[in-house]
Amino acid sequence: MKNEWPLYEVFIRSKNGLEHRHVGSLHASDAEMAIENARDVYTRRQEGVSIWVVPSSEITASNPENFGELFEPAEDKVYRHPTFYDLPHELKHI
C-alpha cells in the first residue's frame, strides 16, 4: 500500500511499579489513534495499566553488521555478571 499509516512501536506497563516493555508495533495515522489501537490490540486480555507509543521512525537502532565490535567483547567477561552475590529473597524483578 502506497499511503500506509506510519508505524508506531508499542510499550505496555503490565503492573504499576514495573517498567514499560516493548510488545510490538502497529499502524496509526496519529499518536492518539496509536494509543487507541494499542489498547484494542494489545490490552484486551488485561495485559496492561499504561501504554506508551513511539513513532518507529524516531527510533535509532544499532546496525546488525556491527555486532562484533558492539557485543562480542562482553562474551568472556563473566565477572561483569552479579552472580557472585547472594540476593536477599525479598528482592524481586531483578
Place this chain on the structure above:
Amino acid sequence: MQDKLYNYLLMLGDNSMILGHRLSELCGHGPSLETDIALTNMSLDLFGQVRSYFQYAAKLKAGDATEDSIAFLRTERNHHNALLVEQPNEDFAHVITRQYFFDQYHLLLLEQLCESKDEQINAIAHKSIKEVKYHHRFSKTWMKRLAQGTRVSHEKMQAAVTSLYPYTEELTKANAVENEMFNQGIGADLASIKSVYYEEVDGLLSNIGLQKPEEGFFYKGGKEGIHTEHFGFILSDFQYMQRTYPNMTW
C-alpha cells in the same frame, strides 16, 4: 408494571444486540487490522450488555424463557431497537457515523441509568458505562479524523451524516414504555437527554465542518417493532442456527 419493565429491557437490549450484530459482520473485514479488532471488541462489549439485560428479562418472564430464547426466537415485530442501529455497514464512514450517533445517546442514557432505582439496571449501567465511554471516545475521534482528513473522506462522512442523521431523533423520543419507566424512577428522562444530545452532536458536526440535513425530517418506528427493510436479513442471519437446529447449544 412487570410487563413494562420487561419491554424496557428488550428495548435496551435490542439496541445493543442489533448494533453488536452489525459490528460483528465486520469481523475480518475492517479497513485495517487495528480497526477490525477495535470494532469487534465493541461488538463483544455490546453483546455482554445484551446478556445482562436478557438474563434479567428472562427472570421476570419466568416460565421457559432464557436469554437465548429472547435473543434468537423473537419475530421482527417483537424487536424494539431504534432504526439507526440496524442500518447497514455501507462503508467505514457509515459505520463510524452510526456508531457515534448511537454512542453519544448511549453514554447519556447510561449516565442516567446509573441512578436507576432498579438495582439490576443500575448495576448493568455501572458496568456498561466504562465500555461505552471508550466506544464514544473511539467513534468521536474517528468522526473528527475522517471529516477533516482528505477531500474523499470528508465527502464520505458528509454522505453518511446526510443519510443517518434522520434516524437520530427516534433515540431520544420517549414512547409509552419509556415514559412509564421514567415515572417509576427506573428509566431515563429522554427529554433531558435529547437537549444535551443535540447540543453535543450538532456542536461536533459544525466543529468538524459537516452539515446536518436541512429538512428536519426524521424516521421512527423501530421501538414499536416497525423496522426498515434491512431487518429481515439481519434476523435470517442472526437466528439461522436456532431456526435450523432448534435448541442447539454450543
